[in-house]
Amino acid sequence: MLEDLFKLVKTRFxxxxxxxxxxxxxxxxxxxxxxxxxxxxxxxxxEYMKNNRVCLACNxxxxxxxxxxxxxxxxKNSFIEYDSEMISKNPICFPNYDKKQQELREQTDLKDAVIxxxxxxxKIKAIIAxxxxxxxxxxxxxxxxxxxxxxxxxxxxxxLPIIVFTASGGARMQEGIxxxxxxxxxxxxxxxHNEAGLLYITVLTDPTTGGVTASFASLGDIIIAEPKILxxxxxxxxxxxxxxxxxxxxxxxxxxxxxxxxxDMIVERKRMRSKVSHLLKLHGYTAVEN
Amino acid sequence: xxxxxNKRTPWERIELIRNxxxxxxxxxxxxxxxxxxxxxxxxxHGDDAAIKAGIASLNGISVTVISQVKGHNINENKKSNFAMxxxxxxxxxxxxxxxxxxxxxxVIFFIDTPGAFCGxxxxxxxxxxxxxxxxxxxxxxxxxxxxxxxGEGGSGGALALGVCDELAMLENAxxxxxxxxxxxxxxxxxxxKEKEACSIxxxxxxxxxELGVAENIIAEPVGGAHExxxxxxxxxxxYLLEVxxxxxxxxxxxxxxxxxxxxRKIGDFTENVELPQ
Numbered sequence: 001m002l003e004d005l006f007k008l009v010k011t012r013f014x015x016x017x018x019x020x021x022x023x024x025x026x027x028x029x030x031x032x033x034x035x036x037x038x039x040x041x042x043x044x045x046x047e048y049m050k051n052n053r054v055c056l057a058c059n060x061x062x063x064x065x066x067x068x069x070x071x072x073x074x075x076k077n078s079f080i081e082y083d084s085e086m087i088s089k090n091p092i093c094f095p096n097y098d099k100k101q102q103e104l105r106e107q108t109d110l111k112d113a114v115i116x117x118x119x120x121x122x123k124i125k126a127i128i129a130x131x132x133x134x135x136x137x138x139x140x141x142x143x144x145x146x147x148x149x150x151x152x153x154x155x156x157x158x159x160l161p162i163i164v165f166t167a168s169g170g171a172r173m174q175e176g177i178x179x180x181x182x183x184x185x186x187x188x189x190x191x192x193h194n195e196a197g198l199l200y201i202t203v204l205t206d207p208t209t210g211g212v213t214a215s216f217a218s219l220g221d222i223i224i225a226e227p228k229i230l231x232x233x234x235x236x237x238x239x240x241x242x243x244x245x246x247x248x249x250x251x252x253x254x255x256x257x258x259x260x261x262x263x264d265m266i267v268e269r270k271r272m273r274s275k276v277s278h279l280l281k282l283h284g285y286t287a288v289e290n
Numbered sequence: 291x292x293x294x295x296n297k298r299t300p301w302e303r304i305e306l307i308r309n310x311x312x313x314x315x316x317x318x319x320x321x322x323x324x325x326x327x328x329x330x331x332x333x334x335h336g337d338d339a340a341i342k343a344g345i346a347s348l349n350g351i352s353v354t355v356i357s358q359v360k361g362h363n364i365n366e367n368k369k370s371n372f373a374m375x376x377x378x379x380x381x382x383x384x385x386x387x388x389x390x391x392x393x394x395x396x397v398i399f400f401i402d403t404p405g406a407f408c409g410x411x412x413x414x415x416x417x418x419x420x421x422x423x424x425x426x427x428x429x430x431x432x433x434x435x436x437x438x439x440x441g442e443g444g445s446g447g448a449l450a451l452g453v454c455d456e457l458a459m460l461e462n463a464x465x466x467x468x469x470x471x472x473x474x475x476x477x478x479x480x481x482x483k484e485k486e487a488c489s490i491x492x493x494x495x496x497x498x499x500e501l502g503v504a505e506n507i508i509a510e511p512v513g514g515a516h517e518x519x520x521x522x523x524x525x526x527x528x529y530l531l532e533v534x535x536x537x538x539x540x541x542x543x544x545x546x547x548x549x550x551x552x553x554r555k556i557g558d559f560t561e562n563v564e565l566p567q
Contacts, residue, residue, distance in 0.1 A: 083561065091501065091558035092492040142557035149554065171445075171467050173477050176492050177503055180467040181556040183446060184453050187425035188550050195430065211467075213418030214406075214446040219426055233418035233446075234408030242408055252413060262416050 036060050038228050038253075052269055061226035061269055063206050065108075066115045066132035069165055073273055074119040074128065081117040083150060088112055088143045092176040100136075100174075110135045112143035113168070116151040118160070122277035123287035127155040127162040133207070137169030140212055144172075145182025148216060152189035152200075161199040161285055163276060166217040170210020183215035190219050199283045201276060204231050204254065204263070218262070222279060224272075225254035225263045232257075294507050296461055296496070300488040303462045304470070307441040311516040313523075315342055315357035315400050315440070321523035322530070323348055326355065329386055331378075335415060338379030340371045340407070343386045345395070348530060354390035356383045356451060357400035360441060374407035377420035380450050384424050387431055396434040396534050399451040404469050406447030421450040428453035429550060434537035438508065438526065439463040439495075440515075445472075455537050455549050458506035458529055459495035460522070462514055465503065466493040502556050506533075 034048040035041070041057035048055070052072060053062035064072070070079060087105070090097045105111055113135040119128050129151050131138040138144075148164070155162040171179040193200060202220030206229035213233050217223075225231060232252035240247055250256050257263045267275045281287075298306065306312070319326050323346035331337040343356040358375060361367030383399075390397045406417050428435060435454040443452065443465035452465075459465065468476070473491055474483040498504035508525050511517040537545060 085563050086559050086561050089558040089560055092490065094490065142559045146557045146559055173467060173473055175558070176467050176501075177465055177498065178501060178556060178558060180445065180449055181503060181553055183422075183449060184425050184429070184553040185556060187422065187453075188429040188553055191426045191429045192550075194426070211446050214421035214450075215425055216422070218416075218419040218422035232413050233406070233421070234413065238408045239410060239413070243410060247410070251410070260414050260416070262419055 034062075036062075038249075054269055055228075058228065059268070060228035061206060063133050063167065065134060066130040067109065069130045069205075070115070070119075070128075072269065073130075073163075073165075073276070074121050075123065078120040079117050079128075080119070081115060082154070083116060083147050084111070086111065086143050086147060088141050088175070090174075091142065091178040092174075094174040094176070097174045104135055108132070108134050112141070112147070113138040114144045114147050116147045118154075120288075121163075121273060121280065123289070124277055124280045124285050125160060125288065126280060126285070127151050127158075127160050128164075129162070130165040131167040131205075131212075133167045133169075136172060136174075138167045138212075139169050139172035139179070140182050140186075140215075141172035141175040141179045142182065144168075145179075145185050148186045149189040152186070152193045155198060156189075156193045156196050159196070159198060161201070161280055161283065162193065163201045163203065164216060164220070165203045165205055166208045166212055167205045168208060168210065168212035168217075170212060180211065183211050186216045187219060190216055194219075194221075199280070199285070201279060203267075203272070203276075204229060206230055209233065209235065222265075223263050224265055224267050224275070225257065226269060226272075227254060227266050229254045231263075294461055294495075294509050296494075298462065300464065300491070300494055301485050303464060303494060304488060306462050306514045307464065309514070309516060310362050312360075312441055313515050313519045314360045314362065314402060316359070317519050318400070318440075318523055318526065319346070319355070321520060322527045323353075323355065324350075330382075332381035332385055334381055335378040338371075338376050338382060339369050340373055340375040340403075341379035341383055343382055348398075348527070348534070351534060352393070352395045353534070354386050354395050354397045355400070356386060356397065357440075358403040358451070360402045371407060373403045374405060375403065375447060375450075376407050376409075376412050377415040377417050380406075380420040380424050383451060384427055387428065387435075391431050391433045394433055396436065396538060397431075398530060399435065399437040399454060400440050401437055401443040401448045401451050401465075402440040403444055403447050404442055405444040405472075406450070421446045424450040425453055429553075430546065432542045432546070434534060434540075434545065435549070436530065436533055436537070438529075439465050439504075442469075444469050453549075453553070455545060455552070456506065456533055457498070457504045458508050458533075459498055459504045460508050460515060460526075461495055461510040463495060464493040465498055466491055502552075
């Protein structure tokens, strides 16, 4: 089965479409041009950045760092971060896991793949969690699981709504079964928050897959997605390997999931803050004057 | 229970549990339970043969039994999709768990799956949502939940029947975040390094006890469960008859708190910032 999969991947790389892709890639110096992974439109990186990392041609909403996301979403300087010093240990003694993490911590402004804290969105207080795909594809290990669980527990205690911006390749393989258990742990904390009658909004961002889709990303009272982002349980190539066919391009995009009934709405980045704040208001959370 | 010493390597155990003769849920049910009435369907889409569920009697205690179905041969496996459930399988499981809660029956999950099915229709019907929903709902269900891993317990597809008050592993059973083959292909882009993956993934029953994932190990005959299904079934039954009354005697709030904490405490991290000397 897996052999077939690799054959398929090879074909994918060998077909003419992909050849163009690789050719262009070699000619584009990094950090100067941006090529949209959805429509393959090429623009200056600067223009793409100015558009908050949204493709000017097809409206694909690209990946943001957690910090960039925070700035676009919350009231200025209102963020109080939780558990900022938490770092992962090495539960199954996976070779080089510590070293890899050390390097990533130095390369990014992150200690793991999620930041959590409380903030105001248009003067409404909420707890917020943002995943950052630059850190090991935002896979969920002990730290992601623990920080999210604590965020939900705090939201329950303080009777606050919570907004989680998801992005993830799934469970963090390097932590073995411990990473799988984080799915149950976070879902448990959500169950309690849910039982307390509090609002949980999920915002799916590119890409949300695997164990994260199969846990907290699918459990929001309201599930929002950004346009053209990838969301699904199984990886595209794994499915292609199983069915031995190439999948249509729009498979597992936000629009596809909306049509299938697993997403409530697709919201553009520039309207996210306003939409979220309105939804908070509709659930009785009020703005504070200061 | 007496201490079990299993000298098999993880790889030897994989070979053992992949043996076509390894007993599956259909072999165990008549030997463990006095009666079994199978129930079908999720009331939404269809009936998934990868998950068998029903109401049974365990020495006079009414219980709900839910299990993945691994076939002994290609025909059985075609029918049960190699024990890889679709969303409707997980939704059938949840429906019957809710029913068990209503009638105050304990639930016994048997885990025996390489993982949830990865296919177009599974995605279209919300594989992720179905598993997620189970994880959240099972955490709050007001009746005892016991899980036993029979053979292979792979990924979220196993965990969807694995949120419980106590998890036991058959002696040679394995539980992992993904199949060793998948692990090797993701991390090393080389599925042939399956054996190597096996040795570092920490997937044995003893590993599960050490990592706080499982509470108990159920002994198998020396040559493995298939050597004597009768004895393996007796061991499973003995375990269930011991653990179920213990959980039934707890008040519901304590049971739920302990279930939450069982998972709450799993994780390996530190917040101690090292201070300069």
